[in-house]
Amino acid sequence: MTTLKDVADQAHVSRMTVSRVINHPDKVTEEVKQLVYQAMQSLDYHPNAMARALVNNRTQIIKLLVLEEMTTVEPYYMNLLTGISKVLEEHQYALQLVTENSFEIGTCDGYIITGMRDEDYQWIKELTLPFVLFGENRYGYDFVDSDNKMGGQIGTRYAIQRGYKHLIYVGIDLAEPFEYSREAGYIQVMQENGLEPQIIRSVNHSTQIQNYISEHWSEFEENTVFISASDRLALGIERAIIAQKGSIPEQYGVIGHDSVFLDQVAFPKLTTIKQEVSKMGGLCAKMLLDKINNGNQLQGKCVIEPQLVVRGTTK
Amino acid sequence: MTTLKDVADQAHVSRMTVSRVINHPDKVTEEVKQLVYQAMQSLDYHPNAMARALVNNRTQIIKLLVLEEMTTVEPYYMNLLTGISKVLEEHQYALQLVTENSFEIGTCDGYIITGMRDEDYQWIKELTLPFVLFGENRYGYDFVDSDNKMGGQIGTRYAIQRGYKHLIYVGIDLAEPFEYSREAGYIQVMQENGLEPQIIRSVNHSTQIQNYISEHWSEFEENTVFISASDRLALGIERAIIAQKGSIPEQYGVIGHDSVFLDQVAFPKLTTIKQEVSKMGGLCAKMLLDKINNGNQLQGKCVIEPQLVVRGTTK
């Protein structure tokens, strides 16, 4: 392992100068800087993260707190993790995954928190270390999310454009901001088009909504599209329609939300509102690192645009 | 932050003695040890992992290399990660997730590698740091896996016991050990019972196998059970049977493999061979840490028993 000292020797300067080239490049002559850069290159020098961590009193560890039960959860976490991990790695940070089983808020430099429910805001505010939430919230905490309202709008607009006459929104039965936002997007577009919103809510399980749709099948006329808050719900709806011998996508349409895995497994594959979860993960990490390096300053929100992915469940 | 020095002062011994109490407790008098333990308790002392890492020339980081494309993959990785992460945390290790996008074999203390394909064994052997594979292999590398052969056996035995007359194995079209083992388990039980094995192979996509089953529907008599190598395949098979108006579970049965997420999303929910992925993750981590602490010694294999989970797709 080449160390700072090796570089210093090769460049005929002191260790401190090398350190400065890395951390405070403006305090070093251009000339010396070039010398040092060359030495770093030729020796393939990489700073030792542990040594750095020690003197800066850092751990180089970020904890990801997953507050919801993972088994009941959409499988997008892996994408989130990939995104987070990539950015962290670039900055020589590592990750610790904290789930309900292993709940210890131990040593680290900051948290990314996901799966927040309303009651969690109680203890969240006690946290002293920097943190960033994944998922919008109305308490002013920094967060990253996709634009849920826009997601609702995009799906609804597309459904109208494709000529469906009856647009039913199927939401998740949770009092959470993401859900309200998606519904709000739907409602807004409906009103803009002089249409009456119609909303069903269900727990986020494919079989529950499947049963519901089957039982109320007579209420759904032809040319109906179900705009749902998750791919999981969309999957159940799709199954109910098939079981009831409704034709997809001609008589009945289904639009999902998330585009993580389930949309691919469905048959026909789901038209869905895609969220770039991996990208959002990266943004969470970036935001958190900025926060850590800038004295825990408020970063605000970071919202990215979802995209419509057209597949087999809409005409 | 209380440090070693604080403990030393409180216990009226030198720092070194405290360090010894932690790392070489046999080299310290019982009496002194108690004093130190008390001081540690009263000060709530936790060793600084970074300082330790520095002197031991460790990084306290484990990399998880995911070699297969994550989007096409069963969503069990999250469980794997949870298991790994929990054990790592207990030992003050952190994780870096390395996927195809971010492929850098950088600084760390060891690797857990998953999604190995045959060609990967080329470069794997060049690795100098300790590593453990998740998934069985025939090259003698340390690995953790579930007992795939037993998984094949369990499913097949159960199918026979439940009175299905035709047992068809649906495997994944991959020349990988886990697949061979599962098939071998099936074949063995079939032969033990004087039955003729019948095997179909397909890429691991629900729609492909769904089409296949539908197209060959006439070939499948009543009282057939499909024993499949993944829940993903099982899901497609189930859908084909429903589309063909076969009744589940009376006329046709389906048994999946893995029990991660998809078995829950299916309707009816899948009877499946459950692998405790999270537990296996923990074992990977444990094995790797042992390897790191014992000079990279060979650890052998670690195989855990899968379990049958009976749900709605078998009678």
Add this chain to the structure above:
DNA sequence: ATTTCTGATGTTATCGATAACAAGTTTTAC
């Protein structure tokens, strides 16, 4: 021309822990 200031670089101490060695004490052995 002398003093003061500024900017670039080097020296020293430090972060928290541990290995290697040193020193002091006790035990064992003949």
Add this chain to the structure above:
DNA sequence: GTAAAACTTGTTATCGATAACATCAGAAAT
């Protein structure tokens, strides 16, 4: 009873990096 061995504890140096202070040269100011 004394020398050697065994054991216990303390001292010093070190891991790799950085902050704080020291130093020194040249620019600016008087």
